[in-house]
Amino acid sequence: MVGRPRSFDRxxxxxxxxxxxxxxxxEETSIAMLTKAMGVTPPSLYAAFGDxxxxxxxxxxxxxxxxxxxxxxxxxxxxxxxxxxxxxxxTARAHTSPDTPLGCLMLTEPRLSAQRGVLHGRLANRIAxxxxxxxxxxxxxPDELASFLVAVMRGMSGRARDGGSTQELLAIAKSxxxxxxSPPPAP
Numbered sequence: 001m002v003g004r005p006r007s008f009d010r011x012x013x014x015x016x017x018x019x020x021x022x023x024x025x026x027e028e029t030s031i032a033m034l035t036k037a038m039g040v041t042p043p044s045l046y047a048a049f050g051d052x053x054x055x056x057x058x059x060x061x062x063x064x065x066x067x068x069x070x071x072x073x074x075x076x077x078x079x080x081x082x083x084x085x086x087x088x089x090x091t092a093r094a095h096t097s098p099d100t101p102l103g104c105l106m107l108t109e110p111r112l113s114a115q116r117g118v119l120h121g122r123l124a125n126r127i128a129x130x131x132x133x134x135x136x137x138x139x140x141x142p143d144e145l146a147s148f149l150v151a152v153m154r155g156m157s158g159r160a161r162d163g164g165s166t167q168e169l170l171a172i173a174k175s176x177x178x179x180x181x182s183p184p185p186a187p
Contacts, residue, residue, distance in 0.1 A: 010048060013038040017049075018059045022105040026056055056111070063105050064115045070094075071122055080130020084149065085177050087123075091153050092169035095160035103161040107154045116154075120146045135183045145180065152176040 020037040021029050031052060035042055049055040074086035095103050106112050106119070124146035130136040156169050 008038070008040050008044065008048075013040055013048070014058065014062065017055055018063055018105070019101055021056060021059050021109070022063070022101040022103075025109055026052075026111050060105070060109070060112055060115065064112070064118075067104075067106055067115075067119070068122070071119065075122065075126045079135040079183075080127055080133070081135060081177070081180060081183070083126050083130075084123075084180060085173075087149070088152070088156075088173035088176055089170065091156055092166060092173050095157050096164070096166040096169055102163075103157040104153070107150075107157040108161065116150060120150050123149050137181045137183065140181055148179070149176065 016038040017034055020034055024033065029052070031042055031045065034052070034055070035045055038045065040048070045055070049058060070090055071087060074090060075083050077083040077086050091104075094100070106115050120143075124142040127136065127140065127142040127145050131138060131140050131142065152172065156164075156172055159172065160169060
């Protein structure tokens, strides 16, 4: 027996759920908040997405894929310093965009520590490549610098949520970039 067709667009509803979790976090987000934001009834939410936990998993996977696309794009810059500068600049602008909730779901949601670990790994890999390519000093420890950058981005997210402007976050990005050791002098 075939059930009734859905009366809502799943992708639109999922995008609304992303924004709701992003605004209020997993713990503070209720089913009532989700159904209102998504424009669905509770039975429709459960039928399409399962429970709150499964919906959050789908939401966080979608959000994380988009974040990784941006990080991977920045990582294609010719040098590690340029890649880091692009990531920090993108972070400042994304966290303060008027088109989305302030801050970053992945960087602030306690349940997403594994995703932050993956981000750390991607940063460490790009930094290691910069050391190997010679555009960062051999003394740079990729894991340590990646930890620093994740901490800076998390701080930028928190500052954005507290009302920090794009210019303020860009200044934080500039300060973080200044803390990265300069490349070795050309022979």
